[in-house]
Amino acid sequence: MLYRESGQYKTTYSADQAIFTIPQDRVFFALMLLVAFVGIPLVATDYVYTALLIPFLCLSLAALGLNILTGYCGQLSLGTGAFMGVGAVAAWNIATRIPDLNLLVVFALAGMITAAVGMFFGLPSLRIKGFYLAVATLAAQFFLPWLFVKWGWLTNHATSGVITAPHLNIFGWEADTPLEKYLFALGVVALLALAAKNLVRSNPGRQWMAIRDMDIAAEIIGIRPVVAKLTAFAVSSFYIGVAGALYLFVYLGSTEPDGFGISLSFQALFMIIIGGLGSILGSFLGAFFILLLPIFLTRVPPMLGFDLSTAIVAHLEFMVFGALIVLFLIVEPHGLARLWQIAKEKLRIWPFPY
Amino acid sequence: MAFFFEVLIGGLMAGVMYSLVALGFVLIFKASGVFNFAQGAMVLFAGLFFVGFSEMGVPTWLSLLLTVAVMVVLAGAIERLVLRHLVNQEGIILFMATIGVSFFLDGFGQTIWGSNVKQLDVGIPTDPIFLMDGDILIQSFDLWAALVAGTLLASLVVFQKTRTGRALRAVADDHQAAQSVGIPLNVIWIIVWAIAGLVALVAGVMWGSKLGVQPAIVGLALKALPVLILGGFTSIPGAIIGGLIIGAGEKLAEVYIGPFVGGGIENWFAYVLALGFLLIRPQGLFGEKLIERV
Numbered sequence: 148m149l150y151r152e153s154g155q156y157k158t159t160y161s162a163d164q165a166i167f168t169i170p171q172d173r174v175f176f177a178l179m180l181l182v183a184f185v186g187i188p189l190v191a192t193d194y195v196y197t198a199l200l201i202p203f204l205c206l207s208l209a210a211l212g213l214n215i216l217t218g219y220c221g222q223l224s225l226g227t228g229a230f231m232g233v234g235a236v237a238a239w240n241i242a243t244r245i246p247d248l249n250l251l252v253v254f255a256l257a258g259m260i261t262a263a264v265g266m267f268f269g270l271p272s273l274r275i276k277g278f279y280l281a282v283a284t285l286a287a288q289f290f291l292p293w294l295f296v297k298w299g300w301l302t303n304h305a306t307s308g309v310i311t312a313p314h315l316n317i318f319g320w321e322a323d324t325p326l327e328k329y330l331f332a333l334g335v336v337a338l339l340a341l342a343a344k345n346l347v348r349s350n351p352g353r354q355w356m357a358i359r360d361m362d363i364a365a366e367i368i369g370i371r372p373v374v375a376k377l378t379a380f381a382v383s384s385f386y387i388g389v390a391g392a393l394y395l396f397v398y399l400g401s402t403e404p405d406g407f408g409i410s411l412s413f414q415a416l417f418m419i420i421i422g423g424l425g426s427i428l429g430s431f432l433g434a435f436f437i438l439l440l441p442i443f444l445t446r447v448p449p450m451l452g453f454d455l456s457t458a459i460v461a462h463l464e465f466m467v468f469g470a471l472i473v474l475f476l477i478v479e480p481h482g483l484a485r486l487w488q489i490a491k492e493k494l495r496i497w498p499f500p501y
Numbered sequence: 502m503a504f505f506f507e508v509l510i511g512g513l514m515a516g517v518m519y520s521l522v523a524l525g526f527v528l529i530f531k532a533s534g535v536f537n538f539a540q541g542a543m544v545l546f547a548g549l550f551f552v553g554f555s556e557m558g559v560p561t562w563l564s565l566l567l568t569v570a571v572m573v574v575l576a577g578a579i580e581r582l583v584l585r586h587l588v589n590q591e592g593i594i595l596f597m598a599t600i601g602v603s604f605f606l607d608g609f610g611q612t613i614w615g616s617n618v619k620q621l622d623v624g625i626p627t628d629p630i631f632l633m634d635g636d637i638l639i640q641s642f643d644l645w646a647a648l649v650a651g652t653l654l655a656s657l658v659v660f661q662k663t664r665t666g667r668a669l670r671a672v673a674d675d676h677q678a679a680q681s682v683g684i685p686l687n688v689i690w691i692i693v694w695a696i697a698g699l700v701a702l703v704a705g706v707m708w709g710s711k712l713g714v715q716p717a718i719v720g721l722a723l724k725a726l727p728v729l730i731l732g733g734f735t736s737i738p739g740a741i742i743g744g745l746i747i748g749a750g751e752k753l754a755e756v757y758i759g760p761f762v763g764g765g766i767e768n769w770f771a772y773v774l775a776l777g778f779l780l781i782r783p784q785g786l787f788g789e790k791l792i793e794r795v
Contacts, residue, residue, distance in 0.1 A: 223596070270780070271776060271779050278596050281596070282726045282730055282775055285723065286773050289768050289769035289772050409723075413604075420597055462608040463612060464608065465605070465607050466604070469602060469605025469608060471601070472597065472600065472601025473605070476587065476590075476594055477583070477587060477598075
């Protein structure tokens with residue numbers, strides 16, 4: 148009843164091309180943004196920021212990057228963790244070597260460096276696809292963290308091998324408290340998500356999807372696979388690199404450069420499978436779900452009277468993740484985002500379904 | 502020179518272990534076109550069950566039988582619960598499903614048996630053997646591993662000639678044609694996964710006796726992926742030879758190139774080698790030339 152678009156006519160092309168074509172969606176989204184920027188800071192505690200919201204923002208950006216590559220362009224990657232590492236190490240190096248540089252520029256440069264590295268490891272995709280490519284990206288996943296540790300220059304020859312992020316200073320605004328860090332991350336993520344949304348509905352995104360759906364047909368209608376695939380790798384790696392930089396600067400604070408392991412890659416992959424392959428919204432839903440699940444698993448059994456050891460919980464988490472992946476692939480290959488879409492379609496005709 | 506051979510032989514023997522895992526991959530890929538990421542987890546799973554039964558005081562032969570039974574049940578469950586629902590899906594979806602299966606098995610095995618490193622002793626001798634007047638040292642355990650791998654390979658080759666084996670190859674060639682001559686696909690898939698489970702059990706026992714049964718095995722089993730790229734996804738001999746090349750290559754590289762770049766290159770050498778191979782000869786050494794145009 149509330150969510151009905153009958154009687155709403157689009158009278159201009161720009162109205163037809165809007166991201167949200169009906170006012171209800173626009174209002175809803177504006178409310179979401181309002182909640183994120185104003186509502187949450189009013190109620191959330193420091194624990195919620197540091198344990199949930201900040202990692203959620205960083206990882207959803209990484210998932211978004213992976214989704215561009217895997218969900219939109221159909222190229223499977225198991226190297227997300229390593230590419231986040233590239234972004235983090237690059238941002239750290241730029242920020243410590245050129246201390247006066249604006250942080251946003253640092254992040255952009257780190258993203259571009261990651262994009263270059265990602266394109267390099269994406270080169271095999273021009274000849275191979277599917278799980279062959281997965282092995283190629285595994286090479287990145289194992290090679291790059293090794294490089295971070297062994298190439299002393301990258302960590303400024305720190306004896307402990309730990310890199311510590313400098314203060315966040317954006318145009319003279321020092322982001323020190325969890326709240327400020329959250330707002331900074333939220334700003335970055337919101338901007339990049341908007342850019343991604345527009346990218347995937349314009350020419351490059353359509354090229355990626357054509358390549359994903361059928362590469363030979365795409366080539367015949369005049370899409371150059373080389374360009375489409377490499378731009379997908381570049382854009383995806385840019386996002387993942389910025390996500391890695393955020394992960395270090397805003398969430399971790401300091402880390403060992405080999406901390407960007409394969410488990411992070413799998414986590415990102417699970418996020419997009421559960422959230423929805425080929426959906427911007429899905430990346431966020433998936434990240435939220437994957438981050439909430441462990442918290443849920445540690446909190447709920449004690450409430451119900453089961454006292455599980457942490458080891459058991461960790462194993463259960465593995466089992467639940469595995470089972471959920473299989474379940475989603477069987478029941479709803481398009482993930483949570485598709486469920487959301489179905490809910491909206493139901494809502495259109497609610498409460499009179501006939 | 503003796504040192505070189507010692508490293509080479511050590512590497513070849515490590516390669517045999519990778520081959521054992523890769524064999525399981527190839528079997529499933531050939532018969533069902535599923536790229537089974539869960540093979541490594543199946544190795545751990547089988548190893549955990551075997552050790553678990555042994556620790557409960559069950560005699561070795563009986564725990565072996567029980568583990569075989571577990572792996573067969575597992576094969577049936579995977580077919581019934583996962584594969585059957587994903588028929589006609591793209592390979593990449595199936596691949597991701599096996600990643601899910603892999604995580605599930607990993608967690609399931611450890612929930613039941615715990616995640617401590619468990620020593621496994623099935624009575625394989627581990628004394629060192631000296632060759633060439635004591636210049637070269639070989640672990641007799643490694644020789645046994647090679648022997649086991651050889652036996653496994655031989656029995657798999659013989660198995661291919663049996664009635665069931667022929668049915669397997671028919672399914673591998675063409676699902677529809679196989680079905681139309683009366684080969685039941687579902688049964689064949691259970692058989693294939695059960696055999697892969699048995700191969701995983703052998704690998705689990707060998708790796709377990711060498712390193713102890715521990716979760717790290719899953720990570721090590723990832724090395725089977727470059728082995729497959731090298732040997733070809735569809736070739737059983739390729740899995741063996743690819744494993745040997747990867748094993749020997751990474752040990753030699755570690756010893757002779759490692760010192761110049763700070764060591765530790767064993768972890769990624771195999772993958773980078775595979776990456777190079779993908780660019781030059783994507784079908785692998787022995788694989789069928791089936792790469793689709795991209």
